[in-house]
Structures are given as C-alpha cells and as structure tokens.
Amino acid sequence: MSDTLRRAAERALAGSAAGADSGAAASIERAALDVVVDGVSELVTVRLRDGVLTCVSSDGRVDGPHVAAALRWVAGAGAGAGKGPLTRGERRVSVTGLEAARAPDAVGGREGALGRALDDLATAVVRVGVEHASSAPSVAEGVAKLISLAGTPPPLGLQRFVGRLRTALAARDVRQTAALLAGATRVATALLERTDGVEAAQRVRAWLASGAASWEQAVLLEERVLVEVGRQWVAGLARAAIERRYLIDISTGVVYCEQRVRGEVGSIGPCPRQLDVALAEVEPGPSPPRIRLLQYTVSPRVDDGAWSQVAHVARQSFRELARECRETLVRFPALSEPFAVVAVAAIDRSGPPVPLDAEGLPLPIVRAGAEGIAEAFDRVVSDADPRWIAGRIVPLGDGLALAPFLAGSAEGQATTIHVLR
C-alpha cells in the first residue's frame, strides 16, 4: 500500500505551524478515505459509533478491497506495516490528513445527533446516486439511524419525510429527492449551527416537534365555517400511515390540513363535510398549515350556499397559484405539499381534458399512476363542466399539475359534488 499521502502530510506538518502543535486533544469520530485499488477509486467511510466500528464503501460493500485497505490504513498498518504501532507524531499526522470530524460544530445531545444524521443521509444518497439509493445499504442505514434518533413515536414531520423519501427513491425521482434532501439539510443546518430566526424555528418545529410542543406557536381560529374537500392516507414510516383531511375556510379560501397517525383518534365525519368551528389551532409552517379542531359541530350535509362560497373563494389565477407554490417550496422544500381549490373557467378537450383558468392558462391533471383517478375525472368531465376542483398541486417537470380529489359542478342553483379520491 502506498504511503504517499502520509509522507506528504508529514512534510506539510514539518513546514507548518500546525506541526509545532503539541497535539491538542481531538476526538476523531469519522474518517472518509479516498481509496484506489487496481485503478478503481471508491470513497470509504470509517466510523466508530457506540463502540462499534462501521466501515462502508461508496460501492455499497462492507467487505471489499477498498474497505480492507482503509481499515489497514486507519489501523496504522499502511506503508509502515510491520514496524509496530505508529509514533505519536505519525498518529497525529495520519489524523490531520483525513477529513476531520465536526469538532467545532459538534453540537451535543439529540439535536446534534439528528442534524448529523440528516446530513449523513443526504451525503449517502448523493454518493450512490438516486438511481441506486433505494437499494443502497448506506442509505438504508442512514434512514434507520434517523428513525432511531427521532424518539418514540417519531414526530409526524419526520415520519412524512421518511415516507416521501422512500417513495421518491423507489420511483427514482431526482427532482423530488433533491427537494426532500434540500429540506433535510436545511434542518440539519438549523440544528447544528443553531440558526436563529422565525423560519428556522418553524422548520425545526415542523420536522421534529411532537405532542403539545408541535402546537406551541399555534394561532387560534375562532367561529369559522370549514368544508372538507379532500381526504387521503399518505406514507409515513409505513404505507398509508398518516391521514390528511383538507379543510377550506369558506370565508378566506385558506386550506388547512388536519393530520393524524393511524391509531390516533381524529375528528368525526365523512368527506365532504361541513364543520362549524368554534375553536381551532393552526400551526404556521409548510403548506397547507396544520389545524387542530378543538370545538366544532359537523354535518355530512353541506348546503348549496357553502358550496357556492367554495366556488367563490377558489383560486382564480393559476399563475398566482404557481407563485404561491414556489414560495412555500422555497421555504419548506421537503414538507410543503400544496393543496388548493381552483376555479375552472373552461376545459380544454382537444386531448385528455385539461382545466383552464380565466386567462386560458392550463393546469393539467396528473395521469401517471395506476389509480384510475384520471379516468374517473374524464368521466365526470364528459357529463358536466366542473366549476371548481380541489386537489394537490404537484410539480410536473418544470410545470405544475393537479391531482384531483373533489370536483363541483353546477346544476342550476344546486352543486353536484364528484368525490374522486
């Protein structure tokens, strides 16, 4: 094995002020080595955690030649193999040649560990690439580490992040993975560098707060009429682990999201339903903001007046909607999943039906996926012109698309509701 690196480091130390350092105590927790074997270069990470040494190569192996070479080098059996243990000077040289652990930013406690775990996960995915990440041991290990640090039960935000990441990696969705990991690394920054600011605090709370702590900064909502316009189960740590109910305030048009984990007790009533809310809490954060209903009455009968109000407050401009989506995705790239009720001025039926706003701008319907929702929407549109559609706004390449949940069409003074999802 070549000791070129070590000799170069020795020369660097000899000629620098750092070499005169008596060797202040430093804790090396992780080392990343660029190892070349037979002309093939791999990055090997060596880490001591809880007394257990883990060593994994960027080719996903834990027992290959690159790992063996790295371990020999870390053990001091490199070019100097057989000479005995490294001298103190050699050991110091060998340490400073490596990527140092985050000694300055070694934030202790759970927060620091979580921050590092998020960083590690992002790094692992970037190394192996989205194409292979869903089957890479380093990525699986990163996810498992994150979950183990998150507490029991893990916070809802973190559960949802894990669910979305697994889905994105399984689908090899590069854009979605980038957004999720961007959010994760920003939270890591906030945790590790103790970033101040309202937004950083919101971000950390959205990801990691649970129980009462997740409502600490909640705003009260009083005397409102909400209509539920969508309901779904989404992935968390398991498939269909988190239920979401999307509620629109018929006076303001703001859409809120009521969330619960499977097994928790939620508010009663079907979708759609009308809620006369005396008191609720809203937690500002990713879109749509979370709501907790405290005092309410519910009815499955949503009167035509309420539906007319829904149509009235529906988003008229798709361009404005896009601007708002960009804003929320900039602030919360991983956890924002915008939901809106959009007004439909016309339907373009030259091909698969596409809703148009008053300016003639399109918002295509999500058609991918074997759920038959798009075909069900086509059936609705073949018989009626919807006045509004409620659904998730999802990125589609560099555009936006609508995954419909509910559509409302007018028949005289009455509204016909089509429940699609």
Added chain:
Amino acid sequence: MSGSPPSGPRLRRWLRLGVAGAAQRVAAREELGLPEAADDRALARALVQVTAALDVAALDVRDRARVDARPSITPPPVPDEDPSFLGELSVSEPRDELAQIDDTRTLLAVLRAGTLRQRRAVLEQLGEGRGSLRSSAGRSPREVVEALDQLRDVELGYELSRARMALGGASGRAARTEAARWAEVAGRLEVEIDAFWEGSRQTEPLVELPGDERAQVLLRARDWSDTFAAHLRAVIEGADGMSSVEARREVLSSLRHCGDARLIPALATVLRGGPGELVGDAARVLSSVDDPRVQPLLRAVFERTVDLRPRLAIAGALGAVGDHRAAGEARAMLATADAGARLPALEALETLGGTEDTEAVAAQLGDPDPAVASQAVRTLRRVGDGRALEPLRTLGAHTHVSALRAEIEDAVEAIEARLDLRGEEPPLEPPSIPRLSSHGPSTRPGPRLGVRLVAGAFYLAGLVLLAIGALHRGVTLLERAAARRARWAPPLVAEAMALARRQRYAQALAAFRRAIEADRARVERNPVVVRSMARCFLRRAEEMARDARVDVARGLLREVLQLDLRRAPAALRFELERRHALMREEPAR
C-alpha cells in the same frame, strides 16, 4: 472554479448517478462553485439545495396546454377467451353492442347467462325503453315481462327494479309502488341521519334498521342523496365516532350489490388500511361498481394481502372486473385438503373459473356442508359448461332440500341459455328433477266432502274473527279447521301470517313449520306467504341474536335457507344469506 451559473440538467445527472468518484466530485464542486477542500457533506448539501432551488424557480404554469405525458397504467380489459358470440360481446361497453341486437330470445338468454355487466346492460336497455325489448306500441313483449317476473338474481336487484318500473300493467305498477315505498324509507332515514350528526340521536340509524329493510334500502343506494352517501362513507370508514367493527361489517355486507361509485373512497380506505375483518366485504362491494378506479385499487391491494379469506375475496372481485390473475391461486385452494378454503375458493371461481374447472367444482356438489354444495351450484351456473348439467340434475333428483333444488333449476336454466348463445345443444337429458316451479295440482287423494265443508267453515269463521281483531278466537277456529282436515295448509298459513303481522314471531314460526309439514309445495309457491315466512324467520333470528343466542339464530337461518325462497324478494333472500354467512364465521358458543 466555474464562472457560469450551475446547470440544472448537469446537477440532476450527478444526483441521479451519484458523485462517488474523485473526478465526479471535482467536477461537481466546480459546477457548484465550492472550494476544492469542501468535504462530501458540503458537496451533498450544495448539490441538493442548488438543484432544488433551480427546480422551484423554474416552476410555473405554461401558456400552451400541457398534458401529463406519463402513461396512466390502468390495464386494458382482459379479453374473454370465449370465441363465441357471448365472448365477443365487448367487455368494456356491452351496452353499445347489445343495443344492436334485435332478437329478444338472444337478449333474454344473455340476461340469464351473461356476465354481470352484460346482464346489467340488458336490463338498462329495458329500463330505458331502448331496442327490441319494446314493441312498436311501446309495450314490452309478453315473454320479456314473464322473464323479468321470474328473474330472482339479487346481483341485479337494482337494475331489475328499474326495469320492472318501466313495464306497463300490474307488474310496472307494483314495481313503482315498491320503489316509492323505499324512497320514503330512505327519506325518513335521512332525517334520522341528520339528527345523528346533530347529536340529537344517540345511535347510528342504519344499524338499527331491520335487516331486510336495510338490505332493500342499501340495494338502492345509488338513488339516494349525496348526504346519504356521505353518511355511508363515514360508517364504512369508522369516522362516525360510534360504529364498532361488527356494525361496520353489517353495513358493508349489506352494500354488496349496491354498485354505488360514491362509496369508492371509503372502500379504498378500508382495503388499504383495514381492519382485516372488513377487507373481504369491501372487495365484494367494489366488485359491483362499474368505475375505472376499481380494478387498479383491487390489483394493488391483492398484491399486498396475505390472509387467505380476504385474498380470495379480492381475487373474486378482480375476476368480476375482468382481471383473472388469481385464477390459478383459487384453483389451488380448491384442490387443498383445507375445508376452510373450499368455500372462499368456490366463491372466487364464480368469476375466475372456466370450463376447465367444471370437474373440480362439480366434485364439491357432494360436500356434506350445504353452504359448499350451494356455492358449487352457483359457481357451475356462472361457468356455464354443459358438462355440469348431468351432475346438477342428478343432485337435484336426489336432494330433499328445496333451496338447493331451486338453485339447481336456476343453474340448469342459465347453462342451457349459455349453450344456446354458443349455438350448442345440451346433452341428452337424464330423467329430470321434478320442477318446483310447476303449478300442477297435488296428487294426494282429497278428504271427504263433509270434512271439507266443516273444515272450510271453521276456516272462514277464523278469517272473519282475525279480520275484526279477535286474534285468540280466530286462531282457535283456524286450529279446529286444521285438525278437521289433515295436511291442509291454508288455516295454518293464515294463523302464521296473522301472528307475524302482530310481530309474534316465535308463535308464527311454529305455525309456519306446521304449514310446511302439511303442504310444503303450496307454501313455497305463494309469494305473499313466502315473503311473510322468510321475514318471520329473519326477525326471530335477529331477536335470538340480540339475546346472544347465536346458535339458535344460526339454526333458524339455516332452516329457512333450505326452503325454496325464489318467490321471496331478492333483497330479503340476500339478507338471510348475508346474516347466515356472518353467523357461520362466529365461534360456536
């Protein structure tokens, strides 16, 4: 260090393929404007954050109409392997093709032998007054009226009621009257539903409804309001804050033939998230719905379901919508020695089975469990293979169970209709089973004239007393009439029905049983009597079940289901079968 802004496609490429190699890392750092000393963590952070930021900045709506070009992978319909006329009927739109057919006999044969969609399409045609099922005078041919009167297919309950409403004459009037009655019941229910959600009613109204009424109302769910449908969704999902799993199962199993697409989101919730006891029933309800969301949902859930019973139920539902992926599995289950697997496997083969399964299914006709034998008959009916005629007729000639003989009659009729559509002829008939639907007179020698006159007098007097409300004295005279003239059912029937009208079900049961002993065929031939008797058994079973005497209730249901109930309303028969099936699964106490 690169001076130009980072390129989104290049960054996405690195993110897709990874940046493990040294050269890749150098290039990525340069693209991102990072120093050479930047570690992997910094590189990863920068790569994902810059990529995400570029993607978000580019998000917008575009002037030109854009369509999601990704394929919607809803699978195409599975073509029927049957090369005959029946197989050629379009799987996706049978109504368009059926509308072109002029031959009434052919259409009625499809009504007996076709798939569920084909049979529905024929009835829809009739209900809308289209095609040759209406003469130029706007009336349906006599044979059509008779066929509709005789059809007892509970799967077609909704379409049948609408088709009958479109008829003229007494049949049409009766059907319209019945429809109005159930609309009234549904209207009252809706008031109760509003009261439930307002909090002024403490119990969920559907579960409290008598079973046969609930079956009738939910069979017509498509006709009721969106509020009614929303309430159903809440009960199915368990979002009403009240219903237990058992209560939800009652409602779900009653919805089996409703065909209401508004329930799909709630059914999807149950299929995806359970509880497990509801998955099979939810799949059966879905199989009755004609909607593009059904097949993808069933397919996805089937792949993830391991438990045998729900898995076979989902498999059967997939078969009903034209997806036969699980046919091999159902066959394998039927071939196992596991007695508990035979019934669900036979049920699945109703939609998944083909002529190659005839022998294996026919072998189940001799099963000592009447439910298995009965299901085998129904499966053979749907498979429609002429080779099943002989074993069916043989069983029909030897069984003493009226209900089984009635099912065999219907199955033979359906198979013969299918052979007709295929241009085949049935094999030479062995001695046929005595047809219970015949209206011939009894062959027993009658009593002497004097006995008849005296018994008749007591009988008429008893009826008069009952009519004026004197129950005890009326029953006494009817008993004397029955004692005078042996094996004469009418007084016992009158007594039973009088008691049943007054909700004295336990006493009515005894009288009905004696009437059956006296002259079973006469009882089973009378639709009014059969309806009252079936309802009486059901009510009494419900009473027993409420008193936690499940074994007695189960026995009552088993007893009545052995009778020929073809003249009872289909929804009532369905409720008896549904309740019996649920009770069979409960542990014996």
